[in-house]
Amino acid sequence: MSPPHNDLQRLLTAPILPTLLRLAAPNVLAMVMTVLVGIAETYYVGRLGTAPLAAMALVFPFAMLTQMMSAGAMGGGVSAAISRALGASDTPRAQTLLLHALVIGVGAGVIYSAIFLTFGPHFYELLGGRGGVLEEAVAYSGILFSGALLVWLINTLASVLRGTGNMRTPSVALVATALLQIILGGVLSLGAGPVPAMGMVGVALGHIIATAAGVLYFLWYLITGQGRLTLHLNSFAMQRGMFADILKVGAIACLSPVQSVLAILIFTGLLAQLGTEALAGYGIGQRLEFLLIPIAFGIGVASVPMVGMAMGSGNVSRARRVAWVAGAVSAFNLGLIGAVVTLAPDVWARLFTQDPAVLGYARQYLVTAGPAFPFFGLGLTLYFASQGAGQVIGPVLAGTVRLVLVAGAGYGLSQHQGTADHFYGLVALAMVLYGLVTAAAVKITPWGSARKD
Structure with missing residues (x-):
């Protein structure tokens, strides 16, 4: 029925x-x-x-x-x-x-x-x-x-x-x-x-x-x-x-998860050179990132039919508003989580380890990457909203920029004795860049001739 x-x-x-x-x-x-x-x-x-x-x-x-x-x-x-x-x-x-x-x-x-x-x-x-x-x-x-x-x-x-x-x-x-x-x-x-x-x-x-x-x-x-x-x-x-x-x-959208997995594999391999404790600290932070994805995913997937139906009916202005509202909601939610782990990293880190050395690296990662979480949520949710509009090339290219940054800068750090703090900062920078480039791509990409509500 x-x-x-x-x-x-x-x-x-x-x-x-x-x-x-x-x-x-x-x-x-x-x-x-x-x-x-x-x-x-x-x-x-x-x-x-x-x-x-x-x-x-x-x-x-x-x-x-x-x-x-x-x-x-x-x-x-x-x-x-x-x-x-x-x-x-x-x-x-x-x-x-x-x-x-x-x-x-x-x-x-x-x-x-x-x-x-x-x-x-x-x-x-x-x-x-x-x-x-x-x-x-x-x-x-x-x-x-x-x-x-x-x-x-x-x-x-x-x-x-x-x-x-x-x-x-x-x-x-x-x-x-x-x-x-x-x-x-x-x-x-x-x-x-x-x-x-x-x-x-x-x-x-x-x-x-x-x-x-x-x-x-x-x-x-x-x-x-x-x-x-x-x-x-x-x-x-x-x-x-x-x-x-x-x-x-x-x-085209399938390129995005391939880029994400490649970035994880490359970064994990580079960070492993710093030792088990640094890698374990990153792993604790990465577990939190895997919990952030469902939030951004859930909001982004919900925006797809709203954007798609608005586009199908010719109401491009509403489709764009849906995209920006979805991105803002995701950024707000992930921003709250980022604020908590930035101010109190042990709330998350002590769930997985009591080892002082690993805890130190985990705290370092969370305090460094936490402020970048809202940008990650913004980019991922706008990626889904762009699917509804049939304009996904820009967000995929934003993922390419993130991958190139992680690979290029990560290799440079590995060749110049980069510390864990440098590598963790690179993760945060990649998140910020991904969110900003995705938002810029959505902003400048034509979605069609808008009509008023």
Whole structure:
């Protein structure tokens, strides 16, 4: 049963801030659950020993990349295309885009699996994996990435629903999937009752089973016509223009998470030269950054259908206002967190260590990077809002600027005996630059001829 027409009208005409907050709340909850899954799985693997924990660290950036590309980048392209069609009152086009989005999700999932099942062991070896650690990483990733198709499907289907303005259903489903993954991961990895302990393979299997359940639910929801769009698999004819509508945003947007992961890998490698304590202090701060992303992500994803529908209806001035309001909300929220850890870094740092040396580095990182958090939130949220407008090149180039700065300046510091304080300052500078360049790109990029409300 389709939601009433009034639901779409509210996205086009209702006050921006309360509408945005209403849409963002379930998304933030779903993303926080994703973070909790990561914490739970790290706990399970930690119980298995040091080698499995090190192996997980090798695989984690590429697993994170799968999520970022399928949910945030290509998912944003799917949501944006569907919301623009609905904003233009072209429901048949939105229906057709749904089918093309599924084809893209299937294709991307198969390709991702093929890449990491074939070349994954070489990647882990390049990152320093050796002996038993490398063997654990290959076994774990072999199961995990065989399910990449399911990850792409669940995030594609969730993005379809978000594109219609329905945030509640995908968020509830993703929270349930996350809870199932936490339970299965623990039972299958550590064993319980008649279930034998399967180690890291059990964690990967729990992920695949829970994700498959989520995919089946979304397919049932769409096939039975529970939402505004209904999935019809008969008489489907692929159209180049429909693929282009999604890929002109999604494919370009996929460069952004690749740049983010590369920046993390480069910086981690450079900082490791300063010793274990400095790297551990950075790791504590980085854990906080991973909690900031869901907040900015949740607000940004909520802005996509609001911006897309406004663009589809020709109301470019409202689309731009949505983008700036979303960016300001994200900057404010992350700014509050940054202020807390800047003034009282031990509130966060002592959750993870009591080692005086590591605590010193962690405090140093939080005090240095905390003031830059609002710029990071501004940039990431504007990146999503730009997807709704179909103008994502500027924010992606801002990510390129950040990557070049981290790589170039980081290399320079490593060659001139840079201290941890210098490296941490570089992280903060990269966040500030990313936010400012993204904002400038949104400001100067034409979104079309605005009409008045």
